[in-house]
Amino acid sequence: MDEKELIKKAQNGDRKALAELVRKYEQTIYNFSFKICRDKEKAEHAMQETFMSMIKNIGQFSGKSKLSTWLYTIVSNHCLMMARASKNKTFASLDDEDALIDEKNIAEWKITPQNIAENNELKNLLDKAIDKLPYDYRIVFLLRDVEGLSTAETGQIVKLSVPAVKSRLHRARAFLRNELNKMFLQ
Amino acid sequence: MKEEKVSCKEVMHHICDNLGEDLDSPKCRAIKEHLDNCENCQKYFDSVEKTIKFYQMYNVELKEEAHKRLLDYLGLE
Numbered sequence: 001m002d003e004k005e006l007i008k009k010a011q012n013g014d015r016k017a018l019a020e021l022v023r024k025y026e027q028t029i030y031n032f033s034f035k036i037c038r039d040k041e042k043a044e045h046a047m048q049e050t051f052m053s054m055i056k057n058i059g060q061f062s063g064k065s066k067l068s069t070w071l072y073t074i075v076s077n078h079c080l081m082m083a084r085a086s087k088n089k090t091f092a093s094l095d096d097e098d099a100l101i102d103e104k105n106i107a108e109w110k111i112t113p114q115n116i117a118e119n120n121e122l123k124n125l126l127d128k129a130i131d132k133l134p135y136d137y138r139i140v141f142l143l144r145d146v147e148g149l150s151t152a153e154t155g156q157i158v159k160l161s162v163p164a165v166k167s168r169l170h171r172a173r174a175f176l177r178n179e180l181n182k183m184f185l186q
Numbered sequence: 187m188k189e190e191k192v193s194c195k196e197v198m199h200h201i202c203d204n205l206g207e208d209l210d211s212p213k214c215r216a217i218k219e220h221l222d223n224c225e226n227c228q229k230y231f232d233s234v235e236k237t238i239k240f241y242q243m244y245n246v247e248l249k250e251e252a253h254k255r256l257l258d259y260l261g262l263e
Contacts, residue, residue, distance in 0.1 A: 019262040026256060030248040035241070044252055048259045055260060106226045106233075113239035126244055145238045177230075177237045 003067060010058050018058070022051050025068065029075050035142050036079040036135070038127050046082060050075040065156065072149070073157045076139050083135050091134040092175060100174035107185055129179035133172060140165055141172035194218075 001009075001020075009017035029050055034043035053074045061070060083089070094100065116122060130138060136158070143154040144165065155165045195209075202214040221227050257263040 015262060018260075019257065022256065022260065022262065026253060027248050030252070031245050034246045035244075040246065043246070044255070047248075048256055051256065051260055103226070106230050108229050109233050109236055111236070113236055113243050116240065116243040117245075122240070123244055126240055130241070142241070146241050173234050173237065176241075177234045180237055180240070181233060 004063070007058070007061065007063065007067060011061070018055055021054070021067070025071055026051070028068070029071055032072065032142065032147060033075050033079060035146060036076070036138060037082065038131060042079075042082060046075055046078040049078045053078075065153075069149075069153055069157060072143060072147070076143075076157060080135055080139070092132045094134065094137060094171040094175055097171060100171055100178065102178050102181070105178075105181055105185065107181070109181075109184060111184060125180065125183045129176050129183070132179065133175060137168050137172040137175070140168040141176070144169050145173065 001017075003021075003024075006017045006020055006024075010021055026047065030043055030047045033046040033050070034040060037043045037046060050071060054071060061067070111122070133141070139158055140154055140160075143149045143157060144151060149157075151162050151165050151169075154160075154169075155162050158165070160168070198214060198218055199209055201217060202209050202211070207214045254263075
């Protein structure tokens with residue numbers, strides 16, 4: 001059964017169709033949620049709330065955007081709400097764009113992106129670096145660069161214009177690259 | 187994610203588009219000339235590309251118990 005048909009059935013209260021949609025997207029949403037929260041428990045909670053919202057509001061889904069775009073919007077909002085609830089965290093400032101390009105410390109990275117699944121040390125560094133990145137930059141970076149959504153789709157999800165998405169993306173990339181650069185050169 | 191081969195022209199298009207410049211504008215031509223010869227820029231782009239790849243490859247799997255907890259929470263099974 002194709003997705004449109006499943007959505008239609010789900011909108012008419014078919015529980016099996018709802019379960020099918022959940023099954024189709026649970027891995028993607030959990031993985032994305034983890035990438036924002038960097039915590040498995042919080043990621044699971046955000047995923048649960050996302051699908052609960054989907055079930056409650058599926059009747060309002062117009063089909064103008066993709067279901068995945070709608071789910072990315074919901075999960076991003078849940079993660080943002082959870083982040084705002086833990087107020088003690090401080091993040092790096094990315095206001096000074098010139099300071100983000102670090103011309104003095106450009107070294108060749110010997111490390112290559114292979115076997116990352118077994119490399120806990122590298123995972124730890126990646127967690128530490130992205131943990132300093134404010135959530136509004138983090139979500140843009142993850143949607144556009146990591147999940148591979150278009151700039152327009154990303155803008156639709158985070159309610160930003162295409163130039164604003166590009167600016168945030170550019171700053172987020174430069175920031176993460178600099179953080180990893182510092183760690184790799186230590 | 188599959189590896190995509192891109193040509194130098196596509197890269198320049200991308201950079202110039204982000205700058206809001208035409209490909210044959212003086213600024214874009216100067217950038218191309220600089221990129222061709224600058225080892226620092228090549229290393230920088232390589233490190234940005236690796237940064238993105240690292241985050242793309244760092245994934246977590248939804249365990250069966252978490253899947254069951256989800257369906258239970260949603261009242262779907």
